[in-house]
Amino acid sequence: MILKKLLSAVCLLLCIQFVKSQGNTHSTSAQQEGIVGKVDSLLAIMTLAEKVGQMNQYNGFWDVTGPAPAEGDAAKKYDHLRNGLVGSMLNVRGTEAVRKVQKIAVEETRLGIPLIIGFDVIHGYKTISPIPLAEAASWDLEAIRKSAGVAAAEAAASGINWTFAPMVDISRDARWGRIMEGAGEDPYLGSKIAIARVKGFQGDNLAAVNTVAACSKHFAGYGFSESGKDYNTVDIGLARLYNTVFPPFEATIDAGVKTFMNAFNVLNGVPATGNAFLQRTVLKGDWGFKGFVVSDWGSINEMITHGYARDGKDAAMLAANAGSDMDMESYHYVNQLEALVKEGKVDESLIDDAVSRILTVKYELGLMDDPYSYCNPEREKQVVGSKENNDLVLDMARKSIVLLKNEGNLLPLSKSGLNIAVIGALSADKDSPLGSWRLAADANTAISVLEGLQGYGGNKLHYEKGPDLVVGEPSFILETKINTTDRSGFDEAVAGAKDKDVVVMVLGEHGFQSGEGRSRASLDLPGMQQELLEAVYAVNKNVVLVLMNGRPLTINWADEHVPAIVEAWQLGTQSGKAIAEVLYGDYNPSGKLPMTFPRSVGQIPIYYNHENTGRPTIPAPDLVFWSHYMDESNDPLYEFGYGLSYSRFQYSNLRLSDNTLVDDGQITATVTLSNTGAYEGTEIVQLYLRDLVASRSRPVKELKGFEKVTLKPGESRDVAFSIDRSLLQFYSQNNTWEAEPGDFRVFVGGSSKTVLDTGFTYKK
Ligand code: BGC
Numbered sequence: 001m002i003l004k005k006l007l008s009a010v011c012l013l014l015c016i017q018f019v020k021s022q023g024n025t026h027s028t029s030a031q032q033e034g035i036v037g038k039v040d041s042l043l044a045i046m047t048l049a050e051k052v053g054q055m056n057q058y059n060g061f062w063d064v065t066g067p068a069p070a071e072g073d074a075a076k077k078y079d080h081l082r083n084g085l086v087g088s089m090l091n092v093r094g095t096e097a098v099r100k101v102q103k104i105a106v107e108e109t110r111l112g113i114p115l116i117i118g119f120d121v122i123h124g125y126k127t128i129s130p131i132p133l134a135e136a137a138s139w140d141l142e143a144i145r146k147s148a149g150v151a152a153a154e155a156a157a158s159g160i161n162w163t164f165a166p167m168v169d170i171s172r173d174a175r176w177g178r179i180m181e182g183a184g185e186d187p188y189l190g191s192k193i194a195i196a197r198v199k200g201f202q203g204d205n206l207a208a209v210n211t212v213a214a215c216s217k218h219f220a221g222y223g224f225s226e227s228g229k230d231y232n233t234v235d236i237g238l239a240r241l242y243n244t245v246f247p248p249f250e251a252t253i254d255a256g257v258k259t260f261m262n263a264f265n266v267l268n269g270v271p272a273t274g275n276a277f278l279q280r281t282v283l284k285g286d287w288g289f290k291g292f293v294v295s296d297w298g299s300i301n302e303m304i305t306h307g308y309a310r311d312g313k314d315a316a317m318l319a320a321n322a323g324s325d326m327d328m329e330s331y332h333y334v335n336q337l338e339a340l341v342k343e344g345k346v347d348e349s350l351i352d353d354a355v356s357r358i359l360t361v362k363y364e365l366g367l368m369d370d371p372y373s374y375c376n377p378e379r380e381k382q383v384v385g386s387k388e389n390n391d392l393v394l395d396m397a398r399k400s401i402v403l404l405k406n407e408g409n410l411l412p413l414s415k416s417g418l419n420i421a422v423i424g425a426l427s428a429d430k431d432s433p434l435g436s437w438r439l440a441a442d443a444n445t446a447i448s449v450l451e452g453l454q455g456y457g458g459n460k461l462h463y464e465k466g467p468d469l470v471v472g473e474p475s476f477i478l479e480t481k482i483n484t485t486d487r488s489g490f491d492e493a494v495a496g497a498k499d500k501d502v503v504v505m506v507l508g509e510h511g512f513q514s515g516e517g518r519s520r521a522s523l524d525l526p527g528m529q530q531e532l533l534e535a536v537y538a539v540n541k542n543v544v545l546v547l548m549n550g551r552p553l554t555i556n557w558a559d560e561h562v563p564a565i566v567e568a569w570q571l572g573t574q575s576g577k578a579i580a581e582v583l584y585g586d587y588n589p590s591g592k593l594p595m596t597f598p599r600s601v602g603q604i605p606i607y608y609n610h611e612n613t614g615r616p617t618i619p620a621p622d623l624v625f626w627s628h629y630m631d632e633s634n635d636p637l638y639e640f641g642y643g644l645s646y647s648r649f650q651y652s653n654l655r656l657s658d659n660t661l662v663d664d665g666q667i668t669a670t671v672t673l674s675n676t677g678a679y680e681g682t683e684i685v686q687l688y689l690r691d692l693v694a695s696r697s698r699p700v701k702e703l704k705g706f707e708k709v710t711l712k713p714g715e716s717r718d719v720a721f722s723i724d725r726s727l728l729q730f731y732s733q734n735n736t737w738e739a740e741p742g743d744f745r746v747f748v749g750g751s752s753k754t755v756l757d758t759g760f761t762y763k764k
Contacts, residue, residue, distance in 0.1 A: 035363040039356050042111070048338050048348070050111060051355045054087035055326050056080070056334040057118070057294065064092055064100045084109035085334055087358055088162075088294075088326060090118040093440055098159025099375040106371045114371035116362055118294075121163035121201075121212070122181055122437035123147070125154035127389040127573050128446070130400040131435040131514075131550055132167065132197075134569030136183040136594035137643070138399035139684045139706055141196040147396040148200025150389045153210040157383035158440070159374050161365045162213040164261060164294075166197035168248035169218055172605035174598065175228025177518030180436055180550035180570070182223065184594030185607045185640060187244050188703040191251035198255040206258065207366030209373055210383070216252040218263030218296060220245050220278055225265055228604065229519045234265045239696055241267075242731030250287055258291040258361050262324055264299050271306050273299040274315070279323030292325040292357035300330035312336055320346045325354035390574060397578035402567040402591035403644040410502070410544060410564040412585025412646060416458030418501045422450050423493050423536060424529070425469040426548050427506035432474075435550060435570030436515025439476065445573060449506045449546060452576025456584055462500065466493035467528045474512040482513075482527045490532060497536040504583065505533060506546045511570050514550025523554040523601055530557065537561055546579060552597040552638075559637060567591070567643075585646060590682035590708070592643035592751065596636045603632060608640040608752035609699040641686050641703070641751035647677030647713065651685075654748050654756040661744075661762045666724040671748045671756060673719050675711035682710040687721045688747040688754055694740050695733035701747060701754070721748075728762055739764075 043051070061077045062069045069075045080086050081104050092101050098117055105115045123129045129147040138144065148166075155163060167181040170190050183193040194216070203211035221241065225232035236245070249260075260283060263272035272278055273295050283289045300319045301312065309315035316332035317340050327333035340346040359368075366373055383389070403411070413420070426432055426449070433446040450463055466489045471481040497503045507529045513520070524530060534557070537543055544564040547553065558565060566589070568579050581587040598606045613627040628634055650673070657668040673685055687705035691698040705721040723746070728739035741764045747754035 035360055038363060038368070039359045042113070042359060043352055043356060046111065046355070048341060048351070050084050051351050052333055052337040053080070053085035054113065054355045054358050055337065055351070056086050057088040057090060057326050057328045058086050059090055059329050060092035060097075064097045080334060081105060082108045084111060084113070086115065087113070088116045088118055090328065092117060093119055093158050093160060095159045095375040095377045095380045099372055102371050102375065113359070114362060114367040116162050116213075116358070116365065116367065117160050117374070118162040118164060119155060119160045120165065120437055120439055121151045121155040121160065122165050122167070123435065124151045124393065124438060124572060125158060125440045126384050126442065127154060127393055128434045128438045128441050129393045129396050130571040131180045131569055132182060133180045133184060133550065133594065134400040134571060135396060136189065136193055137402050137567070137569070137591040138396065139189065139592055140399050140708060141192055143396050143399050144193055145196040145200040146392050148197045149203065150392050152201045152203065152212045154384045154389065156210050156212050156374055157376070157380045160212060161367065161374050162215065162259065163201055164215045164217060165201065166194055166214065166216065166252070167218065168194040168216050168252060169223035170244055170248065171223030172596075172607040173223070173225070173228035174523055174552040174595065174604060175519050175521065175601065176223065176225060177230060177514045177520070177550070178516055179223070179595065180514040183248070185596060186594065186609065186703050187247040189594060189706070190248040194248040194252045195255040198252050198257045202256060202258065206364045207369070209376070209379065213258040213361055213365060214252070215259040215261050215294065216249050216257050217261035218272070219249060219260050219283065219293070220263060220272060221267045222263040222265050222272070230517050231264045234267050236268070238735065239731055242737070246282070253287050253289050258364065260289065260291065260293045262293055262295055262299065264296050264302060266306055266308075271299070271303045271308050273324055274303050274308055274318040274322045276322040284323055290357065291361060292354065293323060294326040295319060295324045295328050295330065298329050300324065300327050300332050313340065316340060317345050320350060320354070325357055393572055394574035394578055397571040397574045398581060398587045400569060400571060400591055401578065401582050401589045402593055403589040403646075404565040404567050404638060405559060405563065406644055406646070407563040410542060411566070411583060413459075413502060413544070413583050415456055415584055418459040420453070420459050420461050421497045421500040421503045421540075422453060422461055422463045422506070423466055423497060423503060424506040424532070425465055425467065426508060426510075427504070428463060428465065432511040433548060433570050433575035434572060435511040436476065436518070441573075447574055447576035449504070449576045449579050452578070452580030453504070453583070455577065455580055462496050464493040464496035465489050466532050469527050469529070470510050474510055476512065476515070480510055480512040480518070484527055487528065490528065490535070493532060494535045494539055498539045500540060502542045502544060503536055503540050504544045504546060505536060506548060507533060508548035508553065509550055511550070520551075521601065523552065523598065525553065525555065533558060533562070544583065546583075552595050554598060554600055554637065556599055556637060567593070585679075588646045588679050588681045589643070590645060590684065592641050592684045593638055594640070596640045597638040599635070599637045600632055602629065603636070606636055609702050611697045612700055639752045641684075642753070643684070643751070645677070645679070645681040645683065647675050647679040647681030649681070649683040649750055650674045650676050651749055651755050654746070654758050656746065656758055656760055659760050661723060661725070661760055663764050664725060666722050667760060668720050668722055669746050669748065669758070670718050670720045672716055673709055673711065674716040675713055678713055680710065680712045682708055683750055684708050685719045686749060686751065686754070688752065689723070689727060690745040690747070691728060691730070691740070692743045692745065694730070694742065696730070698730065701752060703752070725762070
């Protein structure tokens with residue numbers, strides 16, 4: 001007995017030494033293999049309380065560079081940190097601050113296990129990229145990967161090792177404020193972009209000092225919140241879940257994503273956070289996910305409000321049993337899990353599994369080797385805000401712009417001899433273009449449109465702000481108040497537009513009108529902007545409307561009247577430069593919409609890849625019994641995949657290598673693309689398929705391939721897409737992912753309103 005105790009004490013000491021004394025080497029694949037053994041050894045010496053501590057994540061709770069908190073909630077958290085009861089922190093950033101908390105975890109706790117430091121690096125850290133929805137409009141996977149790489153490099157240089165991104169929620173509801181964080185409405189494009197983002201964040205070596213662990217969120221269904229209202233109920237069938245919601249999540253596992261975040265919403269009656277079907281059956285079971293799942297902020301606690309858990313203890317039990325490995329800011333794991341295990345309500349093997357997953361990621365990040373490897377102030381200075389990073393986000397910004405209209409080739413503008421009015425509260429705004437979710441960015445650091453235009457010297461610029469868009473200083477956490485009463489500047493703006501050769505109007509949403517908690521019931525231009533647009537147009541028809549927005553807007557009037565419309569979203573730090581380059585033709589726009597623009601809110605959800613009704617078209621003039629609105633068209637304002645260029649592209653000669661696709665064979669669809677315009681330009685060629693008859697009614701069209709092609713004026717090129725069984729698969733009525741034999745249509749074009757089609761038969 002005594003010998004046994006002695007042996008285990010020696011072993012404990014050795015293991016502790018082992019954990020604390022790892023060298024400075026970075027992980028290689030051989031070491032990866034060794035990680036399992038290291039995790040097991042560490043787990044073997046951890047007390048239950050220490051294990052639960054690894055599952056506890058706290059928000060940065062005091063100014064860590066100041067004195068330690070002496071009393072209150074912060075003091076309690078601080079105490080937990082010193083006693084090894086905290087495994088992760090979020091919202092602590094900067095090498096100095098991170099080193100300070102890391103030091104406590106490493107040097108003051110019994111086992112010295114470092115913290116994993118999480119942060120919402122959504123579209124850049126300090127050098128801000130376009131909002132993710134804008135980046136999706138580029139359809140440029142390489143640029144998106146690089147943009148995520150910039151974000152990762154800056155965050156990692158600032159002490160952070162884990163980003164809560166990418167958000168891969170598919171959504172068809174422009175009212176939902178969080179669509180700015182995602183890739184839009186399509187699961188195929190969404191999956192490709194999700195992979196690019198994970199690869200950009202994580203790189204090839206997670207332990208490298210310029211990469212961070214990524215997090216696929218919010219699992220699952222959050223983008224289908226009823227009525228587009230944030231945090232709302234989600235009730236969708238299995239086919240929708242598997243065919244539309246799941247694909248980008250599953251794709252990120254193939255890309256090697258290290259973590260998942262669950263969601264605030266209830267899915268079919270069960271909160272995602274306490275949902276064992278989602279987290280255990282699908283994610284960790286069917287998909288074999290080996291990383292860990294973090295709850296959303298306080299979402300374990302919110303299961304009480306949902307009426308799913310009785311109290312904190314019940315909530316902790318439900319979440320842990322359902323597969324939520326880490327508790328973000330609910331405090332229920334740290335307070336309840338130990339007792340729940342002792343009472344037999346949560347099996348300790350589940351705790352061990354969760355902790356192993358968390359420790360594995362810490363090893364993979366290199367934190368166990370060198371907890372301070374992300375805390376080098378010299379590197380922080382060098383990397384954050386570098387010229388190279390700014391060049392990369394500028395490139396991303398250019399590629400994200402979508403030309404929506406260009407009547408009479410008003411654009412591009414001549415670089416000299418013009419008298420230009422620049423109008424609108426957003427035109428000189430240096431903060432709003434940074435968009436929502438840019439927590440580490442310094443305020444007012446975006447290049448405004450006005451500054452971008454001033455960078456070109458040849459024209460005369462006359463700037464008029466017009467009425468304010470927002471009241472007061474908008475912020476990430478407070479409600480954004482829109483000015484609807486103060487007309488100051490209105491008349492001056494209209495007067496300033498008169499007699500100018502061109503008016504550039506920069507209108508849209510403030511950057512803090514989208515993002516979390518920012519759903520809108522109207523998608524019109526907010527405040528007085530519509531009135532201003534009409535008044536300016538009345539005195540000068542040569543209006544170029546530059547839109548800044550975090551979601552599709554209902555801009556029917558503008559589409560009908562204004563000759564040129566440029567969709568410029570919120571493009572981040574380099575916004576104004578990218579926009580000016582497009583307006584002056586130094587960059588020929590090539591973006592395509594990743595989300596349908598509705599004509600009215602009443603059409604929502606409106607998306608291109610819908611199933612057919614039994615009555616999709618009018619059977620006879622004036623007959624009422626077909627699927628339509630009495631007061632609105634069925635068509636969107638701009639369809640998914642839409643976007644113009646200063647050049648023109650023609651599609652011809654769509655042909656298939658064979659009319660039959662056999663089981664695991666492949667056929668090729670080839671189309672000829674010609675640039676018939678006067679500029680060199682880039683077109684995003686899109687391939688769509690339709691399964692004509694299947695065991696479930698299938699969408700009228702589904703994106704299954706795309707390619708970015710750059711052609712000189714007069715140049716033509718064949719563009720080929722390979723089609724195989726994988727593109728035909730869906731969640732069939734057998735409740736399995738399979739391709740069913742039968743006839744398929746193939747469509748190709750420059751948007752989801754494709755121009756050419758043909759067909760083939762698939763035989764098993
Ligand atoms: C959001 C998450 C985010 C988390 C941490 C939550 O409110 O839903 O997406 O990662 O906060 O900031």
